[in-house]
Amino acid sequence: MSREAILGAIRRSLGRGAVPRDLAIGLQARLHAHPRHLIPARSRLPRPQQVALFLRNVEKEFGTVARVPAAAAVPAAIAGYLAAQNLPSSFVMAPHPELRAIPWPASPLLRIREGRAAPTDLVSVQHGYAAVAETGTLMLPGTPDRPTTLNLLADTAIVVLRASRIRGALEDAWDLLRAEWRDDRTGGFMPRNVMLVTGPSRSADIEFTLELGAHGPRRLHVVLIDDDPPAVE
Amino acid sequence: MRATSTAFKENATQALADARLQKALVFTRPAFPTRRAAAVAQLPEFEQLRDIARDIKDHTLANLDFYLESWADKVERSGGQVHWCSTPDDARAAVLAICQRVGARTVTKGKSMISEELAINEHLEQHGITPVETDLGEYILQLRKEPPSHIIAPAFHLNREDWEQSFRASHTDLPPDRVFADRRDLLAEARAELRARFLAADVGITGANFLIAETGSSVIVTNEGNGDLTQTLPRVHIVLASLEKVVPTLEDACTLLRLLARSASGQDMSVYTTFSTGTRRPGELDGPDEYHVVLIDNGRSNMLGSPFQPMLRCIRCAACLNHCPVYFTVGGHSYGWVYPGPMGAVLTPSLIGVDQAGHLPNASTFCGKCESVCPVKIPLPDLMRHWREREFERHLPSLTTRAGLGVWGWFARRPMAYRLLTRAAAWGLARLGRRRGRLSSLPLAGGWTGGRDLPAPEGDTFFARYARARRAGPI
Ligand code: SF4
Numbered sequence: 180m181s182r183e184a185i186l187g188a189i190r191r192s193l194g195r196g197a198v199p200r201d202l203a204i205g206l207q208a209r210l211h212a213h214p215r216h217l218i219p220a221r222s223r224l225p226r227p228q229q230v231a232l233f234l235r236n237v238e239k240e241f242g243t244v245a246r247v248p249a250a251a252a253v254p255a256a257i258a259g260y261l262a263a264q265n266l267p268s269s270f271v272m273a274p275h276p277e278l279r280a281i282p283w284p285a286s287p288l289l290r291i292r293e294g295r296a297a298p299t300d301l302v303s304v305q306h307g308y309a310a311v312a313e314t315g316t317l318m319l320p321g322t323p324d325r326p327t328t329l330n331l332l333a334d335t336a337i338v339v340l341r342a343s344r345i346r347g348a349l350e351d352a353w354d355l356l357r358a359e360w361r362d363d364r365t366g367g368f369m370p371r372n373v374m375l376v377t378g379p380s381r382s383a384d385i386e387f388t389l390e391l392g393a394h395g396p397r398r399l400h401v402v403l404i405d406d407d408p409p410a411v412e
Numbered sequence: 413m414r415a416t417s418t419a420f421k422e423n424a425t426q427a428l429a430d431a432r433l434q435k436a437l438v439f440t441r442p443a444f445p446t447r448r449a450a451a452v453a454q455l456p457e458f459e460q461l462r463d464i465a466r467d468i469k470d471h472t473l474a475n476l477d478f479y480l481e482s483w484a485d486k487v488e489r490s491g492g493q494v495h496w497c498s499t500p501d502d503a504r505a506a507v508l509a510i511c512q513r514v515g516a517r518t519v520t521k522g523k524s525m526i527s528e529e530l531a532i533n534e535h536l537e538q539h540g541i542t543p544v545e546t547d548l549g550e551y552i553l554q555l556r557k558e559p560p561s562h563i564i565a566p567a568f569h570l571n572r573e574d575w576e577q578s579f580r581a582s583h584t585d586l587p588p589d590r591v592f593a594d595r596r597d598l599l600a601e602a603r604a605e606l607r608a609r610f611l612a613a614d615v616g617i618t619g620a621n622f623l624i625a626e627t628g629s630s631v632i633v634t635n636e637g638n639g640d641l642t643q644t645l646p647r648v649h650i651v652l653a654s655l656e657k658v659v660p661t662l663e664d665a666c667t668l669l670r671l672l673a674r675s676a677s678g679q680d681m682s683v684y685t686t687f688s689t690g691t692r693r694p695g696e697l698d699g700p701d702e703y704h705v706v707l708i709d710n711g712r713s714n715m716l717g718s719p720f721q722p723m724l725r726c727i728r729c730a731a732c733l734n735h736c737p738v739y740f741t742v743g744g745h746s747y748g749w750v751y752p753g754p755m756g757a758v759l760t761p762s763l764i765g766v767d768q769a770g771h772l773p774n775a776s777t778f779c780g781k782c783e784s785v786c787p788v789k790i791p792l793p794d795l796m797r798h799w800r801e802r803e804f805e806r807h808l809p810s811l812t813t814r815a816g817l818g819v820w821g822w823f824a825r826r827p828m829a830y831r832l833l834t835r836a837a838a839w840g841l842a843r844l845g846r847r848r849g850r851l852s853s854l855p856l857a858g859g860w861t862g863g864r865d866l867p868a869p870e871g872d873t874f875f876a877r878y879a880r881a882r883r884a885g886p887i
Contacts, residue, residue: 181495181497182484185480185496186477188709189480189716193476206475206479213660214661216663217457220457221455298607328697331640331641362490363694369628369629369687371688371699371703374684377681383565386571390599392603393603394606394636394638395637
């Protein structure tokens, strides 16, 4: 069998048989403890500066940001952004409880469809699970209430994120997922898909010159809800 | 991909005479190092992270069987399937069998170097299945039937006119008099064409930058988002990965990710870094129903325990290509196979044989720049030297090369004669180049001076100066 052939070839080259039991226990322990390595100091900051670093990095990567004091202010922020970009006020939204709880106006001007994105959708609104200040990265695990296509198909991707979900380093964001998410199938914490998104889609394949909006969204807009008092200066 | 590495010299001669290629090389050459340097300067821990990354990879390789088994176990528990393939034939057969079982007609593909190694596209086409490359650079190369010339910027050797010409020739359903005012128009057309392909595809094939033993995940890193559409929209997702891609934990991957994009394109982080673990879960709206990983050895297990084991640390960032004076003189196609530049010069002979690729380790000035930028500190020049020795032992170099080395060896073993000869040569060359300080032609070295001048020696040898300095005082 191929599996045994490959493992056998590896062991022969390494000049040993299968990993001895005591060593295997050590390796298993390393997997289990998943120790951290050196974490760059740049994101080890007091809360307000950490949030500011996140926002700066989003903008450095060609994303845009709107900061709102509470969830109730999200609809106006999105409507304002869409108007400013000359975009239609209709969008497809993640069926996430936090997004549903937002008091969307019963205005016919803002048309919302819940579900996964269709290729015809111009604007999508996604729920931001967590974010990483170190690089301005959004962590978007694909779960039933956070469909992956919302990150990819629309030309304009809007992500609603609570400031309390911003972490310093990438490892900190993984720790959140490790602690909070249970995958029924494996008993682990990984859903089928976890996307780490840093800015809008881009390509430099044509004459080595950066253009935004290659296959994914051309615009990435973060609506940040300031739900974290220590984060506000 | 059929190797033409034996024809490196002819390929390189052609490349030097190709004015358009030379223009692209001159244009791109400064950009890569500048961007990397800027990103590295922003991260004071970068050097320390390189050491840690090397150690993570070494630890994994020393226990590769253990980590592969842990990883495969997790893949299966999350609803995926691992296909263990020793040879490219095994891997091609595994991919084809999946595609045929699900009745696939078109397959979209994310960028993957291992896919080039396996020549998977040709194999699918022979069996009536249409593969569609979706990375923009790979897409145009597929239209032009050209191999990639760089491992992360596959089409940088083409200019805008080439793109326009290929699009007009291939997208014949669009009005022939349409105007491409700027690059955006090219991008928009490719995006629209490929959107339709993404939606129609039955199977999506991606590579993997990493496999995570702890979780059974495969990781892809892209800027365009094409890899994500490839692995999200079709019903079946196939990952092609060589076995050295595995790392133990997410934390290990975090450290490597901090180095990867900075070393590659000077970004802190690529736009999309995506972890795939098994198939779509119940209740989920997106994701594939089948998840397969075709795990490929193709000669790598032989490299373990050999002097070439460190090459398996490679994370394919391309920094060594981007800083290589030889690569930027002859371009990627000259190397004649999938992997160009310094990493290719070490890896290619391991994978297809030193008799096929013996020229590549010789295509180096040993300036050492590649090793100094490699994020996992692979001693690339040392490994190239190993290949040169093996090539010599097997009597592969030409008679002239062997005779030349013989002459040099005779003098090198006789220091007095060596010094006499070099003193005479230094004196002679200094007189010849006295007026301009450099020599633009030399007897027996016309090939060398064809592309550059030789700085004229100042009249003394190194030994003479060293001895003089010693006498003058401690150095
Ligand atoms: S050898 Fe080092 S520098 Fe070259 S591609 Fe591999 S990791 Fe990058």
